Amino acid sequence: MDPNGYWNPRHETLPRPHLEELQLTRLRAAVARARAAPGPQGRLLREAGVRPEDLTRLDDVRRIPFFTRDAWMDAQQAAPPYGGLTAAPPDAAVRRHLTSGTSGKQPLRVLDGPEDWEWISEMWCYAFWGFGVRPRDRVFLAFGYGSFIGFWGAHYACEKIGCLTLPGGNMTTETRLRQILDDEATVVCSTPTYALRLAQEARRLGIDLAAGPVGRVLLSGEPAGSIPATKRLIESEWGARTADTAGMTELGTVFMFECENRPGGGHIIEDNFLEEVVDPVTGEPVPYGRQGERVVTSFGRGFLPLLRYRTRDLVVRAPAGRCGCGRTWDLYDGGIRGRVDDMLLVRGTNVYPRAIEAVVREHPEIDEFQIHLYTRDGIREEIDVLIEVPGHRGTDGNLAARLAKSLGAAAGGLRVGVREVAAGSLPRFELKARRVRDERIVIGGGDTREATG
Known part of the structure; x- marks a missing residue:
């Protein structure tokens, strides 16, 4: 040495x-x-x-x-x-x-x-x-x-x-x-x-x-x-x-x-x-x-x-x-x-969880977040980011709107919803975080099932 x-x-x-x-x-x-x-x-x-x-x-x-x-x-x-x-x-x-x-x-x-x-x-x-x-x-x-x-x-x-x-x-x-x-x-x-x-x-x-x-x-x-x-x-x-x-x-x-x-x-x-x-x-x-x-x-x-x-x-x-x-x-x-296998395909657009995190972490008032994928009305794929902001620490009331705009740019122009959830309601991790919750309905060949991740 x-x-x-x-x-x-x-x-x-x-x-x-x-x-x-x-x-x-x-x-x-x-x-x-x-x-x-x-x-x-x-x-x-x-x-x-x-x-x-x-x-x-x-x-x-x-x-x-x-x-x-x-x-x-x-x-x-x-x-x-x-x-x-x-x-x-x-x-x-x-x-x-x-x-x-x-x-x-x-x-x-x-x-x-x-x-x-x-x-x-x-x-x-x-x-x-x-x-x-x-x-x-x-x-x-x-x-x-x-x-x-x-x-x-x-x-x-x-x-x-x-x-x-x-x-x-x-x-x-x-x-x-x-x-x-x-x-x-x-x-x-x-x-x-x-x-x-x-x-x-x-x-x-x-x-x-x-x-x-x-x-x-x-x-x-x-x-x-x-x-x-x-x-x-x-x-x-x-x-x-x-x-x-x-x-x-x-x-x-x-x-x-x-x-x-x-x-x-x-x-x-x-x-x-x-x-x-x-x-x-x-x-x-x-x-x-x-x-x-x-x-x-x-x-x-x-x-x-x-x-x-x-x-x-x-x-x-x-x-x-x-x-x-x-x-x-x-x-x-x-x-x-x-x-390679972390990439999310949403309405034909590639979305990477790292790009989402890079935007979220620009806002230190957010304690935790989760990416939620789901299907609306059995047809349209949606992507939301759930955030915890304990006590609305340091926010001006427009955080969700500003974050949604930045996330849309990071997600290739997709509309990304932002929803605030109760403090402590999202999972915590000691080792590798798993922040993607995929509940989209997969329809094809007569088969309908729920995909989780």
Whole structure:
């Protein structure tokens, strides 16, 4: 580690040609591990005739077939519980985690060995150190510590750095706030939604968070962590700097982090991941500056190799020079911008929940919101945004009208209704927020049913 801002100064500042040589070497090793495994990824590689020695440049990664979440779930169902995906006997694992939810199907199950877990915490060290966290810090993790992998790796990274690590599992929101203050935590790790929930509870209790000890809030788990309006609101409530990170259970750890420069996007940890951005429909690569689907190949998780995994994350890649921190790693401009399957189709118009949140969070008087989709008179699709404004805090009586106008522009010109609901009536979330309630009636072929989401 380096006191000047780099956890791994040699790798974080490698000239691009040397970085690509490192990636190619690690890609060949990952292909060799996966090809030797009996599961679906090894079978895909063998059927495609992909051998490590045939990969002579990074572009050759496109010879590897895509691997998808559906294929992973199908493998689990065909050969439970792990689908034959591991490159080592399951008995050798020391950790088991689950994804947070899979829209009606069983969650994905992942296993890690001791070396994997060391690597997982190392990736989080890149993120913490890059955001300025040091051994003197006291880090509170506002996380439930269940089977979802969440901030587990972050916890061990903080210990590895030498921070006083404060686990926040099995606590009420009020108890977490009290511990943050009593232990004088200087860093809080949370989802963006829960960071705002903690701030709401602090107001209820008469606690001035902005006058408290927390100087940094590290966000993860939701695209909102890179929405400027959401970040500004969290920073205002906490009186602290925020930075976004992104990870996923399938990888076991964080793959992107925002450094102290906060250039409007997160650095890809390119010495440990080979990231591609492709057209979600054609699968063909897209250039810098154009939105596409993120495809990842992981180099560090030996127990569960993952090659060309289609994440369904929407990203826009930007060159490393966009940030002045000296890292040679490219960035995802605006972090994770959403998911391919999050897009809502309303009366033929694409609507993204992130765009809705970006507008709502410009109004700090709104405590919580929900997107409600429904069918009027069995024919017309409608979209409303429900908002909570406790005590009409700071409003001038025209909030709904102004918000509806801004939301219409963000939703491609659709009319978006705004309805104020009772304080505390909308769901609250500790982990990933689910703010879309879809109650549209689907009519076709004589079938009428209610779709929920």
